[in-house]
Amino acid sequence: MIEISNLSKVYGKKFSLTIPTLAINKNELVGLVGNNGAGKTTLLSLMLDLIPATNGFVKSKGMAVSKSEDWKNYTGSYLNERFLIPYLTPTEFFEFIGGLHGKNASDIALFLKENEAFFKEDAYDKTYIRDLSAGNKNKVGILAAILPKPEILILDEPFANLDPSSQLWLKSKLKELNNNGVTIVVSSHDLKHVTEICSRILILDNGKLVKDIPTNSNSLKELENYFNVSSI
Amino acid sequence: MRQLIVHYWKEKVRSPFWQKSIFLNILLGFVAIYLILNFIALSLFADKILLNAYPNQSVIFSFSKILFYYFLLDIVFRFFMQQLPVISIQPYLTLPIRKRTLLHFPLIRSVFSFFNLLGLVLIIPFFIKVIASTETVSYSLCWLITVISLIFINNFINFFLKKSFSKKPLVVIVLVALIGLLLFMDVTGTVSISIVFANFLSNVSLSGFWVLVPLATLFFFYYLAYALLKNNAYIESPENKVNANIGKFRTLSNKGVIGSLIGSELKLILRNKRPKSVLYLSAFFLLYGFIFYNELYLDKIYMLAFVGLFVTSALAIIYYQYVFSWESSFFDTFLVQKISANNFVASKYYLFALMCTVSYLITLPYAFINYKIAIVNTAMFLFNVGISSIIIFYSGTFSVSFIDLGKSQFMNYQGTGAHHFIMMIPLFGLPLLIIWLFDSFGMKDYGIYALGIIGALAIIFHKYCINFVSHQLVRQKYRMACGFRE
Numbered sequence: 001m002i003e004i005s006n007l008s009k010v011y012g013k014k015f016s017l018t019i020p021t022l023a024i025n026k027n028e029l030v031g032l033v034g035n036n037g038a039g040k041t042t043l044l045s046l047m048l049d050l051i052p053a054t055n056g057f058v059k060s061k062g063m064a065v066s067k068s069e070d071w072k073n074y075t076g077s078y079l080n081e082r083f084l085i086p087y088l089t090p091t092e093f094f095e096f097i098g099g100l101h102g103k104n105a106s107d108i109a110l111f112l113k114e115n116e117a118f119f120k121e122d123a124y125d126k127t128y129i130r131d132l133s134a135g136n137k138n139k140v141g142i143l144a145a146i147l148p149k150p151e152i153l154i155l156d157e158p159f160a161n162l163d164p165s166s167q168l169w170l171k172s173k174l175k176e177l178n179n180n181g182v183t184i185v186v187s188s189h190d191l192k193h194v195t196e197i198c199s200r201i202l203i204l205d206n207g208k209l210v211k212d213i214p215t216n217s218n219s220l221k222e223l224e225n226y227f228n229v230s231s232i
Numbered sequence: 233m234r235q236l237i238v239h240y241w242k243e244k245v246r247s248p249f250w251q252k253s254i255f256l257n258i259l260l261g262f263v264a265i266y267l268i269l270n271f272i273a274l275s276l277f278a279d280k281i282l283l284n285a286y287p288n289q290s291v292i293f294s295f296s297k298i299l300f301y302y303f304l305l306d307i308v309f310r311f312f313m314q315q316l317p318v319i320s321i322q323p324y325l326t327l328p329i330r331k332r333t334l335l336h337f338p339l340i341r342s343v344f345s346f347f348n349l350l351g352l353v354l355i356i357p358f359f360i361k362v363i364a365s366t367e368t369v370s371y372s373l374c375w376l377i378t379v380i381s382l383i384f385i386n387n388f389i390n391f392f393l394k395k396s397f398s399k400k401p402l403v404v405i406v407l408v409a410l411i412g413l414l415l416f417m418d419v420t421g422t423v424s425i426s427i428v429f430a431n432f433l434s435n436v437s438l439s440g441f442w443v444l445v446p447l448a449t450l451f452f453f454y455y456l457a458y459a460l461l462k463n464n465a466y467i468e469s470p471e472n473k474v475n476a477n478i479g480k481f482r483t484l485s486n487k488g489v490i491g492s493l494i495g496s497e498l499k500l501i502l503r504n505k506r507p508k509s510v511l512y513l514s515a516f517f518l519l520y521g522f523i524f525y526n527e528l529y530l531d532k533i534y535m536l537a538f539v540g541l542f543v544t545s546a547l548a549i550i551y552y553q554y555v556f557s558w559e560s561s562f563f564d565t566f567l568v569q570k571i572s573a574n575n576f577v578a579s580k581y582y583l584f585a586l587m588c589t590v591s592y593l594i595t596l597p598y599a600f601i602n603y604k605i606a607i608v609n610t611a612m613f614l615f616n617v618g619i620s621s622i623i624i625f626y627s628g629t630f631s632v633s634f635i636d637l638g639k640s641q642f643m644n645y646q647g648t649g650a651h652h653f654i655m656m657i658p659l660f661g662l663p664l665l666i667i668w669l670f671d672s673f674g675m676k677d678y679g680i681y682a683l684g685i686i687g688a689l690a691i692i693f694h695k696y697c698i699n700f701v702s703h704q705l706v707r708q709k710y711r712m713a714c715g716f717r718e
Contacts, residue, residue, distance in 0.1 A: 048568050052710045072570045082564040082717065085496065087503040087637070099492045100570045128503065148570075 001026045001183045006056035017042050017207040029178045031198035032187040038204040040187040044156050048077050076150030078141035086130035090140050101148040118169045135161040153184045171197050195220040236337050255650050268353050275357035296430035304411050310390040314347050335461045351383040375437040381446040391457035493579035504637035510551050517546035521598045530602055533676055540612035543595040548587040555628030557635045557647040560716035573702035584621045611684030618690025625701045627655035629708040632715025
C-alpha cells in the first residue's frame, strides 16, 4: 500500500531522516514510536507530501505522492491543529470535508450520531474550532480524518490530550476500522496503546529506523527494555 | 521590572516578522524620520507662518489654537494606528512577580511611543524658540507641563478607548463623527472651542497654581487605564465565546468544491478580526472619488485611470494582497484534502470578481459627476477582474509569512513582504504603460478602451489564467507551507 525507497530528508547539519526501504502492506496497523526528535512527524509529513523529500520518494498504491494527487481521495489524516479551519464550527468543518468527498448533510449527521460517544457534536455546535480545548480539537481532527471512509489513515499522536474514555474508544475504533480493511499508521508515545492495537511496530531513533517488529505478547517488555537502555 | 523590559525586547527582536522583513522595517524607519523632521521644521517656523496667517493674534495664542486641532486629530490617529504594548501576561501570572508591576509595565512602556515623540517634536522647538525666550520662567514651565500632560492624557485615553470600544464599530464611527463635528464647527466659527482652549492654556500658564489641573487629569487617566488593565488581567474563559453567526452560506456548499471553498472564505472574512477590519478600511478607498473627481483631475486620463483602478477594486485588492496568507494557519488542510490547486485558485478568482463587481456598482454613481468616469471605470473594472487578479494571485504565491487572523489590520504589517512592493509595479504600472503607449501615438482615449478589451479577453480566457497561477502555486507550495508553519 505504501512503499518507501531511499527516502531522506535533511534539515541543516543537525538532523536527517533516512529510510532505505520500508513497505506497509494493506490492512496493517502500524505503530510508530520514538523519542522526541526521532523523526516521527517528519516521516508522516513525507507520507502526506507536506514537505519535499531531499531524496527518494514515498509511493502510495504505486504512485509517488509528490507526483500524483490521487492519494488524497483515499487517505485520511490528522497530524496537528493546522489541519483544522479555525473559524468554522465543528459541524461546518465536517460538512466542508464531507462535501469534498460527495457526502451530504444527512450523511454527516448520521456519521456524527454513530460516533457520538467520542465527540458530542451538539455540545459544541455554536463554538468555533479555534475556541475548543486541545482535546476537543484533536477529536474533531480525528473524526474528520475517518469521515470520508479512507483506505489509509495516518494519525500523529492521536491519544495525546484525550480523556481516558476517549482513549479507549479510539483504540477500539482503530481496531474496528482495521478489521474492515483500513491500513493505519499511528505514532504514539504510549507504548502500551501501541502494543495493544498494532500488528507491527516501527521504532525510529535519530532519523533511523532501528526496529521493525511484529507485535506479540513480549512486545511491551521488549519496547520498555529498548527505551530504558537507550535513555541511560 | 528590568527582566520584563528584557523580555519585551527579546519578544520584539526575536519575532520572526522582525527578523524576516528588515527591508520593510527600514522603509518604515525612513517614513518615521521623515515625519519627525517635518514636525521639527513646522515647529521651528511656526511663529513666522502663524504671524503671516493671523497677524492680529499673538503667536502663542494661534499656536495654542492649532494645538487644539492637533490633539483632537491625535486621538483619532492614535485610535486607529497606535499599537498598545502588550506583553503576554499569562506566563507571568503564576510567577512571584507582583501583579501591579505587570500592569504598570505596559502603561509606562506606552509613554515611549512614536506618537508621543511626534507630539514632543512639534512642541519643544516652538517652546524653546518662542515661549522660553520671551515669557517668564514660571509661565514657560506651566505652559510646557500643561501641554506635555495633554499629550500623555491622549496616550492613556487611547488605552481606554481601544480596550472598551475596539469591538464596537458603531461607537468608533460616532466618536469620529463627533470629533469631525467639533472641528467643523470650529472652522466655520459657529462654536469655537479652540479659542476656549487657547484661553485656558494661557490662563493656566499665567496662574501657575492651576497647572495642577492638567496634571491631576493625567493621573486620573493613567489610573483609569490601569484599572482597565487590571480588570482584563484574568485569562478569559472560552465558554463565553459562543456565537450565533452560523448556518450562513450553506447553500453555497451545494455548488461543488468551488462553492464550498467560497463559502469558507466568506466565513473567514466575516468571522475574523483582521480580514473584517480590512473590509472597513477598504470602504474608505471607495470614497477616494470625492477627492479626485474634480475639475483639477477630470482631464487627466492617467489620474482617472489610476483612481478607477482603485475604486473599482478597493475591496478585492486590499483583501487579496494577502491571498494565500489568510489561510496560513491551516494551509496544510489544503495540502492533504481532496482540493486541487486549480479549484483552490478558481474559488479565489470568482470571489475576487464578485468583490470587484460590488465595488464597481457602488462607485458607479460617480458618473453623475462626469460621464467619462463611467467609461473609465468600466474599462478598469474589466481590467481588474481579468488582469489585476492574476498579478495579485501570482505575487501571493511568494508569501511565506504567517498571519494571525485575530489581530487588527491597522498598522499591522504581519504578512507583508518585499513581494508586495514588487507587485505594485505591474499592478499600477501596466495600465499606465498601456495608456502611455496609446498617448504617445496621439490616441489618448483609445488606451482606456484597450485596457477594457484586454481585461475582457482575460476574463473570457480565465481558465488559462487560473491554470497559470495554480501551476505556480504547486511549484511554491512547499516553500509557502514551510514559511506558514513558523
